[in-house]
Amino acid sequence: MKPSTYPLLSVDETQEIIRSHIRTLPIEQVWLNQALGRVLAQDISAEADAPPYPVSGVDGYAVASSDGSAPRRVIAELTAGGPRVAGIQSGEAARIMTGAPLPSGSDAVVMVEDTAEADGVVTLTTHPRPGDNVRPRGVDLTAGQAILSAGTRLGSAEIALLASVGAVEVPVYRRPAVAVLATGDEVRPAWQVPAAGQVRDSNQIALLAAIAEAGAAPVSLGIARDDVAEQTARIQAGFAQADVVLTSGGVSVGSRDLVKPILESLGQIHVGRVAVKPGKPLTFATVGDKLFFGLPGFPVSTLVTFEVFVRPVLLAMQGHSVSTRPRVEVVLAEPTRPAPDRTEYQRAIVRFDGHRLSATTTGAQVSSRLMSMVGANALIIIEPGTEPMPAGSRVPALLTGPLA
Structure with missing residues (x-):
């Protein structure tokens, strides 16, 4: 293991670099x-x-308003989509249904509630005015x-x-195609029972779902062992069929972390470390006009870095004018301690308590603890600092779901 040579970038710097490489798809x-x-x-x-001609806005009788409230002889019945009549004369009316075109000679519709019909004659209990209950052409x-x-x-x-x-x-x-590769000798498909030292692949399943939720088209590349040739081949296969490639795991500085060296050989790495918690080893690279994100292997780190750095890219590629989650101010329901040198995204439940938005964390904020994501509807943003933050402190939050 050796120290990383990549500069530690702030969240804002990282997002600006990523934005500079986004292109809207055809x-x-x-x-x-x-x-x-x-x-x-x-x-x-x-x-x-629309409508292409005057139509009735109610069920009733089409009449000429100039006849006043005098009784009329009913000469026809008009329905929406039915045959039209030539027109009505003075002293006549046509029974008409909502949406039916007005016959010529009429300029008003009297609601059926304001009429009485007997022996083919309708009497009115109101005096119609021009335009009553008529939807004009082009209204x-x-x-x-x-x-x-x-x-x-x-x-x-x-x-x-x-x-x-x-x-x-x-x-x-066009929707971006996004290919996902899980890496690691210890990673096994979710449907297999893992042996000692192995883990089920929750990251790839989660990312495929998150990609679909963002409106993009997910593509699974499966699981690659900690082998340079195998990971290189899978990543290249991803670039051959997708606009964006995501990997989970293998982006830190261990001897089995192979993703960064592979990307250095294939393209250009623009981001190798970010001052973010969780997700410090996040990697962003380009290979030609394709984008690559190497996400950390811990499940929470994977989902948080996708939410903060990847999801906005996928939305922007689809032409969304607003690609970020709603950002609101919340009040901490409990004290917290900032990280001294990293922006932290804590998983939380935000509620409206009658006059403000209150945020309660989902428990231990450990990057391996998926339960901290379950039920969360927000990521509260805790900027770097050295002083504890008491309950009642106001901080920004990204709303990732409806208010609780």
């Missing part, structure tokens, strides 16, 4: 049923007025109107709007 066309969560790459405009959208702008994340409402104007195939930014 545009692709997808069908609406594949567009949920994607980011629109171009502005979308309505091609026609919702006009032809050429911009309805969604580039950079919009497509949720269910946006997809419904696109469907309503016939935009069934839309331009979005």
Whole structure:
């Protein structure tokens, strides 16, 4: 084991270096049923007025308001999607359903609750005015109107709007493919019972899930032994099929930590150490136009460094204008002690206690203890320092889930 020669960078310095290498991925066309969560790459405009003609906003009777409240002879029934009639004359009315187009000669709809019909004649209990209960042509959208702008994340409402104007195939930014490799002689698949000195592979499973949660396309590279040739081949296979490659483990300074030397031979390492807790050995490199992140092997370190450094990259590559978690101020419910030289991300549960956001940690903040991640909805950020922080101290936090 020998000391690292890589400079110890701050979190801000590391994030700035990483950001300088992010590129938004090319545009692709997808069908609406594949567009949920994607980011629109171009502005979308309505091609026609909506509705394309005046329609009834209620069930009732289409009338000419100039006839006042006089009785009318009912000459037709109009339904949404049904046949249209030529029109109505003075003294006539048409029974009409919500969404049906108004017949010519009418300019108002009287709600059925304000009428009584008998023997084909309808009487009104109200005096109609022009435009009553009528949705005019183009009231919702006009032809050429911009309805969604580039950079919009497509949720269910946006997809419904696109469907309503016939935009069934839309331009979005491509999802990055992200390949994940677990490393270590001691790592075994999660479905195997580990022997003495071995551990189940939770890191790769967790990363594949986190990648999918971030909207990217996960690719498993399996588990590689602590062997230079094997790890090199797996990493190169990852670059051949993915935009980003992640590894877990093997990035520290031990004799079996091989990832950094491999990346030095394949590309350029930009970050080799970060003043962050957990996750100090985090590695960031580029190989051509591909990105590489070497994440530490402890499970919590893996997930925290993914959350802080990798997830924002995957969102930015997909065109998201905001790629970071919501950052809020919280009040510590318990005292804590800062690390003297590293920014610490403590796992916590944040609650609204009636007038402020209160943060309680999830117990022992040990990088091997996955239970500290379970149930957490925030990472509270404790900047370096030497003085204890009492309960009631205010600190920033990244919200990783809904408030408890």
